[in-house]
Amino acid sequence: MTITNDAALIFADAHAMYTAALDHLAADDVRDAAEKAWCAAKRATDALIVARTGVEPERSTETGSRLRELARTERAARRLRAGYYERQGTLHGECFYVGLCEPRLDTEQLIRDTIDYIRNAERLADV
Numbered sequence: 001m002t003i004t005n006d007a008a009l010i011f012a013d014a015h016a017m018y019t020a021a022l023d024h025l026a027a028d029d030v031r032d033a034a035e036k037a038w039c040a041a042k043r044a045t046d047a048l049i050v051a052r053t054g055v056e057p058e059r060s061t062e063t064g065s066r067l068r069e070l071a072r073t074e075r076a077a078r079r080l081r082a083g084y085y086e087r088q089g090t091l092h093g094e095c096f097y098v099g100l101c102e103p104r105l106d107t108e109q110l111i112r113d114t115i116d117y118i119r120n121a122e123r124l125a126d127v
Contacts, residue, residue, distance in 0.1 A: 005054055007125055010047035014040045014118050021111050030107060034095035037111040041087045044121040045080070051125035060088070076124055083117045086110065 021036035042060060049066045050056045057063040067084055070077035090110060095101040 005050055005056060007047045007051035010043055010050055010056065011118070011122055011125070014043035014047060014121075017043055018114055018118060021114065025108060025111055030101050030104060030111075031096055031099065033111050034091040034101060034107060037114040038087050038092035038096065040114050041084060041091075041117050044118040045084055048080075048121045048125045064088075070124075074124070076120070080117070080120055080124065083120075087114065087117070 017036050017040035021033045021040060024030075024033035024036055042063060045063050045067055046056055048070075049063065052070065053066070057066060064084065067077065067081050071081040087110065090107065095107055101107045
């Protein structure tokens with residue numbers, strides 16, 4: 001990952017990661033699909049932060065911290081925050097790292113719904 005201050009470029013990366021997630025899902029590789037969907041959500045959140053601050057977070061802990069800051073003052077960011085942490089815990093932590101992807105239908109739906117997360121971040125970024 002290259003650090004950049006171009007929100008549109010980071011959002012494009014988020015969309016590419018989401019497409020990769022769907023490709024893995026189509027190949028019946030839910031574990032890698034989950035990780036790609038998490039990466040897509042993380043990149044979309046990074047893009048939102050860049051759009052708001054001009055600075056891209058270097059680590060996911062910094063991304064989460066800045067998202068929490070936004071959520072303190074913006075209702076729409078609160079909903080995004082919940083989706084961010086759901087994806088981090090379920091897709092990244094449980095499914096990808098631990099291998100616990102059940103119930104599979106729920107995991108697959110969370111992967112697919114990541115496009116809504118990306119679009120909501122784009123709306124908040126106003127790009």
